[in-house]
């Protein structure tokens with residue numbers, strides 16, 4: 001299901017288009033599970049008026065979860081959580097200067113009362129999965145899809161181990 005095909009349940013928002021490769025991983029997961037989303041670029045620092053309008057309208061638009069990614073002094077997820085009353089998932093971007101620790105600390109160290117569910121640095125896929133799991137609390141069909149997804153991951157690891165046993169680690173490393 002592509003962006004804006006139906007009423008979006010998830011808002012994906014990022015501070016800059018430079019965040020897109022990571023945010024796209026979240027979008028890909030939502031598409032895999034058939035979850036409608038809207039993707040937006042908003043800089044909380046460079047256009048605070050636009051940001052406040054977005055956060056204030058998010059509930060009315062039907063969003064149940066916001067996935068917000070930002071880097072450096074990454075205030076976007078926390079400020080979404082300050083305004084939007086439902087879950088906000090934060091994705092800290094890797095940065096060249098501080099390796100993403102700046103983004104991570106900015107997003108994860110929220111004051112008591114305003115939580116942001118923070119995934120790993122550049123953790124776009126997990127943000128998408130966490131959003132799906134939040135929605136699955138009240139959607140049995142989606143929950144089944146998540147169980148199938150987990151079973152697929154398990155099968156992939158089992159297949160790798162079976163191949164290791166079959167060819168040994170030297171040939172496994174050589175891709176044989």
Ligand code: RP5
Nearest residue numbers: 015016018069070071072093
């Ligand atoms: C943040 O500043 C963005 O989320 C981005 O990760 C970082 C750098 O932005 P650009 O200078 O690439 O636009 O607001």
